[in-house]
Amino acid sequence: METELDLSILKSGLLFRNLSDEEIREVIETMSPHRARYAKRAVIARDGDPFPEIGILLSGSAHLAHIDSNGNNNLMDVLQAGRTLGELNAVGRYRLHFTITAAEPTEVLYLSVDQLLRKNVLTAPVQIRFLQNLTLAMAQKAQYLTLKLEDSIRRSTRERLQDYLSDQYHRTGSRTFSIPLNRQDLADFLFVDRSAMSNELCKMRDEGLLRFDKSRFELLVEMPITEDEPDPNDQE
The missing domain is CATH 1.10.10.10 (Winged helix-like DNA-binding domain superfamily/Winged helix DNA-binding domain)
Structure with missing residues (x-):
């Protein structure tokens, strides 16, 4: 990649837990990595867009919001550096049901999960461990959304x-x-x-x-x- 990644940010989340620096670089290089920078209030992705890659916030923060049929803005999540976005969409090939907006100048690292799930024969132990971490990250996101739903309907x-x-x-x-x-x-x-x-x-x-x-x-x-x-x- 064009500049060295701050691996400490990647290690702060579940995706790269218990992987060494060299293993993190090895996994990333198999996932067509690329970065994008966004100005404050810039739209990263819109409701209804496909989101084929997992995004990891390297800096800044992002708001995930859905506008309902009555025009109400519902803020689903606020992501800080180190957090991931779009993992459910990337793995399942689902379109977004919210808009992602940069709350401040923000940089995102994008990784193509298709490279591991659908195009590679998984033989490297580090790839399998990464997918184990990805499974836990998706479970964590599903748990968060469940609790968010509970709060919205009864409190x-x-x-x-x-x-x-x-x-x-x-x-x-x-x-x-x-x-x-x-x-x-x-x-x-x-x-x-x-x-x-x-x-x-x-x-x-x-x-x-x-x-x-x-x-x-x-x-x-x-x-x-x-x-x-x-x-x-x-x-x-």
């Missing part, structure tokens, strides 16, 4: 806020943190009305549960924190 605005803020607490290990979303993005991510969400945040503040200033939050002792559910694949 109140306060419960959704509580779960989201609790997740940020578990990620950072601190009751004080900044979230990567503005108010509208947060409402879109939680599938709630922005005004209703803002009102609920103010109620929680007035009840002494939390403090906030723009994207910075502080959860007070009285704030109920949803129990963390560790991902068993992150512990191996």
Whole structure:
């Protein structure tokens, strides 16, 4: 490739777990690798597009959103550097059901999974181990989407806020943190009305549960924190 990859970013996800630097390079070179850079707010791929390659964010961040028939913008996921996109689409050859947009200047590494799944005879142990990791990554993505669906159909605005803020607490290990979303993005991510969400945040503040200033939050002792559910694949 044109410049050396930062392998530490690739190792932060499941796809290349337990592979050495040399093994990572070996696998990548069999998957027709190429990179693309996107400006802030640029569309990486649109709802309905084919997505034949797995994408790995090397830098920046991306929003995955679906606009429903009523024109509501539903933010499905926010991906940071090291996260993958399109693995379900690339493996199953499914078209996208969301639009991917760069939330800031972003670089993506694309890998053709067809090279391993449909064109190569798998004989190299490193290829088989990579596909094992890919299977786990797809299971992790399916679990995330299942939990997202559960939240969208049965929880109140306060419960959704509580779960989201609790997740940020578990990620950072601190009751004080900044979230990567503005108010509208947060409402879109939680599938709630922005005004209703803002009102609920103010109620929680007035009840002494939390403090906030723009994207910075502080959860007070009285704030109920949803129990963390560790991902068993992150512990191996």
